[in-house]
Amino acid sequence: MSADTVDPSRRRFLNWTAGVVGAIGVGYAAVPFIRSMAPSASVEAQATETVDLSKIEPGQRITIQWQGKPVWVIRRTERMVESLDSEELVAQLKDPDSGASEQPDFAENAYRSRDPGVLVMVAICTHLGCIPSYRPEPGGEFWSGAWEGGFFCPCHGSGFDLAGRVLDGSPAPRNLAVPYYEYLSDSRIRIGKPRG
Numbered sequence: 001m002s003a004d005t006v007d008p009s010r011r012r013f014l015n016w017t018a019g020v021v022g023a024i025g026v027g028y029a030a031v032p033f034i035r036s037m038a039p040s041a042s043v044e045a046q047a048t049e050t051v052d053l054s055k056i057e058p059g060q061r062i063t064i065q066w067q068g069k070p071v072w073v074i075r076r077t078e079r080m081v082e083s084l085d086s087e088e089l090v091a092q093l094k095d096p097d098s099g100a101s102e103q104p105d106f107a108e109n110a111y112r113s114r115d116p117g118v119l120v121m122v123a124i125c126t127h128l129g130c131i132p133s134y135r136p137e138p139g140g141e142f143w144s145g146a147w148e149g150g151f152f153c154p155c156h157g158s159g160f161d162l163a164g165r166v167l168d169g170s171p172a173p174r175n176l177a178v179p180y181y182e183y184l185s186d187s188r189i190r191i192g193k194p195r196g
Contacts, residue, residue: 048192070123083148103178127172130155
């Protein structure tokens with residue numbers, strides 16, 4: 001058979017068919033590897049955490065582990081909530097509107113929460129990852145200016161108000177992170193989004 005009798009359209013069809021069959025074969029071979037990257041059942045179980053708010057007294061903070069991180073759930077008192085609108089305090093904040101913060105849309109308010117009386121926040125300083133201490137009482141010798149209570153990072157001296165908003169003069173660049181959460185009832189919340 002000479003080169004003059006070769007049908008170019010047939011050759012293109014055979015090349016195209018071989019490419020499609022090869023791509024399908026590669027796809028089938030890749031499926032087990034891709035499935036091995038999916039989270040295990042134990043990781044799936046950590047995707048959410050349920051908290052009973054009825055067991056938390058006003059002013060009290062509890063710590064839970066969620067996805068390997070400490071998360072604080074704080075039941076704020078009326079005084080704590082009122083302090084968040086203090087003009088003197090707001091003037092000291094780096095990001096009072098939380099424009100550069102890691103948080104869901106519902107937390108884009110002065111309280112950084114769904115309900116002003118409850119704060120849910122990742123307890124890791126945005127500077128170098130230390131865990132701040134909870135200082136709910138107003139006043140304090142460790143911070144100049146109007147300290148209405150909040151969180152103080154002992155590692156490098158960052159201060160945050162009772163909504164986790166970073167105070168000006170702190171080495172921390174951003175407000176503390178707020179994870180996604182939702183109310184399951186008046187007294188129960190679920191932190192994290194369920195998968196599926």
